[in-house]
Amino acid sequence: METDNTKNLRELFSELEHCDEEDQQQKIDEMKKLIEKMDTKELLFIYTEEQFNEIGKMIEKEKLHLENVLLFLKPIGYCKALNYLYIVGFERSLLNKRLKKMIIEEEKKKEGKNEKLFVDLCECCIFLHCNYPRILLTICVPCLLNATLKKEESDKVQKEVEMALLALSCMRKYVFIEQELYISEIKEIIKYHQEHQNLTRLAYQSAWQFLISRSCIDKSLEDMIVNELHFGREASGELEELSKYVDWRRKEEENGRIEVKIIWRWLYIILDFFHSCKLWNEEWEWLIRSLVQVFRAAKDNYREIRQLCIYSLRDTVEDRAVEIDDFLKGGATDLFSEETKQSTLEDKIMWNCLNFFLNISERLKEKTHEEADEVKRKEVKKKMSEKMEEDGYEDVIISFHEVVSFRNKYYRELSKNLADYFVNV
Template identity: 55%
Template sequence: MPTLDGTMQVTDNTKKFTELFSELEHCIEDEQRKKIGEMNDIVDGMNYKEFKSVFVADLFNEIDKMIEKEKLSMENAILLLKHVGYLCILRHICILDFEFTLLNERFKKMIITEEKKKEEKDENLFVDLIECYLLLYCHLGNLMKETKEICFPCLLKAALKKEKSEVTQKDVEIALLALCCMSAFNHVGQELYLNKITEIIKYHQEHLNLTRLAYQSAWRFFIFRLWSQNSLEGMIVNDLCFAREASRELEELSKCVNWKRKEENGRMEVKEVIIIRRWLIVFRNYFEWCTLWNEELVGLMSSIVQLFRAARDNYREICIECLYMFVTVAGNRAVEIDGMLKGRVIDTIFEEIQRPTLIDVMAFQSLTFFDHISSRLKRKKDDKMEEAKRKELKRKVFEKLEEGVYEDITVCLCGVISFLNKKYNDQSSLNISNFFVIT
């Protein structure tokens, strides 16, 4: 049995997990399965440090050795490893050493071997191997071309199951999570996925057959293609109604969270908060690459603002993620400033910089937001109608900020811009006029 990371004191969770793991090789298969169920329950209750201290290269190599000596069945190994990989994705944990383990090599060889079997292939084992491999391998970027071409169609096929049973929904959820692991860093031609991913999203919109995490993952896969395939945007915005769907999902998820209860450091967040965080990453990616604009995006920004305000007191990390996204929105000329006014984005960030508990990163991003807005409103237009619209927007924004004490606050904050630039390795302007919208 591998030893725990010596930098951390052994806890009840790590001790119990270690004891159960050491007993596996002395059990028959059914007893192993029961103990692995107990181990998975323990893993669910681990905090970040406990998780990282247990799932190290030595443990994965030990699992490989047990499989090799037939002391642990592959089926039972998968039962443990798929659960660990699933939690790695939800908790955004990277097991950096996995790439260099014997278990990783075993997975790669088995996946390629199973693919070559064709008609004799064990489809369930094939899918399980791919999911374990990708969920644990997700941080490593580009997969080998051969591995990618094998994994991709297999996961899409698994994700196309449409039954509403709990087992099928979980299978589809994991398949889509694994698909996202591969899609973020690997180029995939539209002909391989477009029709199937569209079918998955549309079918759910009509029949509600996916879990919330699975639906979010399907959208995440789609949106992450935008940076290299912007021709998808028309379908995303108009046919699949991304902004409307995302806004509805965000509002429904927010209702399930007790925002008045402070999140516990180190412990796993409630699942709804995890899914909200994943949506925020999707939104930021969309607003970075979007070129189309419609009124439904105003509704989406309004929903994000509501989330920001709900999370303000006890979930500051979510607020910071929202603010990063608002900065991205402000820097994208395709996003209308008038839409940011209607969605109350500008009001919200102005409220934030007035808070007495304002932290450095929030101050810095708030100033960056207003820098972007000011820069865009200063650019004169050749077209008379567009120029008139620009001046009207300047007036609206100026009046909105003049209602408060924006100038005084900004002057105070500008005194620490040099410090913030060094802290966040940025080059924000030291010219105070850049942060003002002057009529």
């Protein structure tokens, strides 16, 4: 259904071909402001294959200047990235073919290359694609990474770097890119920021998102991410700082701060990382603590954020990158214990709590071959058992087990054996 925002945007767009270049820029500025107000449904309603085809035709007929097209496309890409949208209409459009051809032609130039135009073209194509042709990856990834190596700290340069990194972060974990196209540059970008704090928070998060997405299918990156670049320390520190800027008392839909979007993005890459991570690091305790803190802060008004925190904590138990002791020290067991007592049978949170303790119990029952590891396992097992007894965990689990229906969609995958939920010393 068309809304006032989409109607106004269409009217402004229809007027573009009748304007000179200066007037086009003014109308595009108005359109950018409208785009920023739009919700997900409005954006998807507007940005169709037909819309992008029309833009392509206007360029061909010289009714719309290329620079203005790129000014129009960048805020679309920005909103697409922040809202995790899939705008599939672009890939089938005439505009995609035209921009891709321009990128290839610009890259081949030996002299007279317009670097700003080249970067803008690459940003728009990477922003708006969902599937990435190899030719785009080999040209656009080095181009955008090179654009992010600028060291000036002016607002203009910071914004340019932010846009380039945000575009790169759109390439999700299933997109394979050869290491030689990005590894030295992305390491330099992250390390330089750690020393000089030259990036915006969104830019820094985007750099990590690009790298973590690569590690999901390239396991050779894991040691560098964990032990050299210190993902646990950096992600936990960023979540702590970002939380200070959010008014958690306001409803999620009322809070338009960019910090909320960046927190969302950190939570997603933490979840992705622990799905693939196999290495332990002492920093995981800090990361667990930061997830617990965000959950507590978001509890009253940000249900989806707290659910994402719970999913991440639950998955870290299943994927075994984090030691059980880290959950105790980081406050996760306290959190899950509290939620177990408060949630209802129909609540996804309750399902995740039961799943968390089931996996904790299973891991602590597994004997190890190394004597030192076995001693540590027994110590942690005793601490966990004492903690669960202190919290009255056993009575809560038994009461739920008596009434829960394992045919319920949230519970059918859980064990029906009551003893599986306990850690016996």
